[in-house]
Amino acid sequence: MIKKIPxxxxxxxxxxxxxxxxxxxxxxxxxxxxxxxxPVEIAQGLKLNGxxxxxxADLDLIENKGHNINEIKMVNTIIPVxxxxxxxxxxxxxxxxxxxxxxxxxxxxxxxxxDLYEICNKYPKERIVISVDVKNNELLSxxxxxxxxxxxxxxxxxxxxxxxxLDVSGVGTNKGYNEELLxxxxxxxxxxxxxxxxxxxxxxxxxxxxxxxxxxGTSLHSGEVNII
Numbered sequence: 001m002i003k004k005i006p007x008x009x010x011x012x013x014x015x016x017x018x019x020x021x022x023x024x025x026x027x028x029x030x031x032x033x034x035x036x037x038x039p040v041e042i043a044q045g046l047k048l049n050g051x052x053x054x055x056x057a058d059l060d061l062i063e064n065k066g067h068n069i070n071e072i073k074m075v076n077t078i079i080p081v082x083x084x085x086x087x088x089x090x091x092x093x094x095x096x097x098x099x100x101x102x103x104x105x106x107x108x109x110x111x112x113x114x115d116l117y118e119i120c121n122k123y124p125k126e127r128i129v130i131s132v133d134v135k136n137n138e139l140l141s142x143x144x145x146x147x148x149x150x151x152x153x154x155x156x157x158x159x160x161x162x163x164x165x166l167d168v169s170g171v172g173t174n175k176g177y178n179e180e181l182l183x184x185x186x187x188x189x190x191x192x193x194x195x196x197x198x199x200x201x202x203x204x205x206x207x208x209x210x211x212x213x214x215x216x217g218t219s220l221h222s223g224e225v226n227i228i
Contacts, residue, residue, distance in 0.1 A: 002207040003053075004227055005082070005193065006046050007217035008039055008075075010068040011059045015039050017218065019172035023059050031221035039068075043075040050228040054079040055195075055215050056100070062086035062109060073099045082129055089115040090122060097127065104164065106131040107141045113154060120158050129193070130155065131164040134181055140168055148184060155188065163191045164215065170197025172218050177202045182211075200225050 008015045011026060014037040018026035028037040033045030043054060054075065060066040062084065075081055080101035086109040087093050096103045105119060105128065120128060132151065133140040139148050146154075155163060165185055167178040175197045185192060194206055195215035203214060203225060219225045 032223040057084040108133040135168040167196030
């Protein structure tokens with residue numbers, strides 16, 4: 001059975017929701033799991049409904065506009081957190097290990113491929129998740145001038161345990177998964193966590209083709225899809 005990992009985006013101490021990565025337009029999250037957008041309340045509701053992992057993106061850290069690190073540490077005592085804190089290098093990765101169960105290395109903020117290799121050689125693989133961030137079918141990155149295929153070749157060499165395949169353009173749209181992007185990563189299927197715009201039908205389709213894990217935000221918080 002496919003594993004559904006809930007998603008929380010945090011901004012100014014609360015959970016927020018929006019579409020297609022347009023972060024300035026995000027609003028407080030309305031969720032079936034809690035009466036407010038407080039991340040700790042939501043985490044408690046998610047745990048009661050069967051969640052045993054939680055993906056959190058700290059939008060303030062990613063955009064260098066502050067942080068939600070205290071809320072994240074509290075949530076991590078309730079449900080193990082897979083954290084996207086906008087890690088740039090090995091120093092940043094090491095810092096966030098005290099706050100979450102797993103730390104994401106996102107292509108969006110990674111400073112260099114040398115930093116990727118340093119992290120993967122220095123730290124336990126079970127605490128590392130590499131996120132392939134894609135927008136408009138191109139690799140999303142502030143620092144890497146690489147195609148999706150070029151970065152995929154690097155991933156094959158690094159050989160991580162888990163890879164998030166995140167279609168940023170699909171976030172919050174409920175439009176389903178990016179088939180073209182997924183086909184590009186067919187040979188890494190066993191490692192993939194698929195994310196971005198997933199709906200009820202796409203989860204069924206992904207399960208049929210052998211995807212083991214997905215990240216769910218909108219479809220989960222709206223009640224369209226159950227955690228288990």
